[in-house]
Amino acid sequence: MAWDGYCGEPVAWLSVGEPVAGTLYGGSGPIAYTHLLTVAEAIGVYGPISEWVVGPQGGFRRVCFGETVFISAQLGRGFDVRTLPEGVVTVEDPDLDWPCPQCGATPGDRCSGASKHRVRRARGEEYQRLQNEMSQLRDTVANLRRQNERLDEQVHALRREQRKRVPICSRPTRAGRPCQADAITYPTPIESCRIHLTPEEKTMIAAAEAQRRTEFTARPQGTEPELQA
Known part of the structure; x- marks a missing residue:
């Protein structure tokens, strides 16, 4: 059978x-x-x-x-x-899906005067080649987008990690919420940003900056300050 x-x-x-x-x-x-x-x-x-x-x-x-x-x-x-x-x-016949540029046959109709013109097959093959190239380009663009998204996630993670190491101003704003801005670390560390400094802290920062300027101008030229561990 x-x-x-x-x-x-x-x-x-x-x-x-x-x-x-x-x-x-x-x-x-x-x-x-x-x-x-x-x-x-x-x-x-x-x-x-x-x-x-x-x-x-x-x-x-x-x-x-x-x-x-x-x-x-x-x-x-x-x-x-x-x-x-x-x-x-x-x-x-897949070639009948495309019009014939030689005799003007519409998609689905056979060529007039011949079983099928060669230019019709060539046109279909060219269209298929372009479709394949476009599909490859779409895949490439999609891969690049995925890579960019992964890089963005890594950058955001690094920023969050760096953010954790910087002191944050916790003093209340006008709305009563914590400020969350970067606190001052130079010339002297203060647990506040420049907006929420008290008069005493402003005076202390001005004095510290004046002292550092005096030390810098009094230092002989050509010498570098020693780095503290």
């Missing part, structure tokens, strides 16, 4: 006592059969033909009986597709 390569249903079988009608090629070699499934028998078992698909030159591609699809070429041999209702026969 031989089965269809798509739906797995039998398309030919061997009956004992009947003469061999022919052979089919299988995966392990030729398979003899006494009876071959006909279109009429398939219609009676699986249902009427809902689609008959042919290639660009009219060659058999596949047929659907009801909801069962067969791809065995034996079913299409000798069958006249002109007997099928309009709309059942489908031409499967």
Whole structure:
């Protein structure tokens, strides 16, 4: 018995006592059969033909009986597709998806005066190439965006970590909330920002700055201050 390569249903079988009608090629070699499934028998078992698909030159591609699809070429041999209702026969040709620049055939229609102009295939191949390049560019842009997002997350993490090391002004604002601005660390550390300094702290900072200016001007030129550990 031989089965269809798509739906797995039998398309030919061997009956004992009947003469061999022919052979089919299988995966392990030729398979003899006494009876071959006909279109009429398939219609009676699986249902009427809902689609008959042919290639660009009219060659058999596949047929659907009801909801069962067969791809065995034996079913299409000798069958006249002109007997099928309009709309059942489908031409499967990817090149027909594009218009022909030579004869002006619209998508889905065949070229006039020829089976198919070569420029039509070239146009479809060029379009497919451009589509592939655009898809690759989209993937590249998406990867770059993901990398930028990861870098932004790392930068934000470093900023948060750095923020934790800087003293924060905790004095209340006019709204009564903590200020949360950077506290003063130079010339002397104070737990306040410059906006919320008390008069005493302003005087202390001014005195510290004046003292540092005096020490800087009194130091001999060419000498560097020693760094404290």
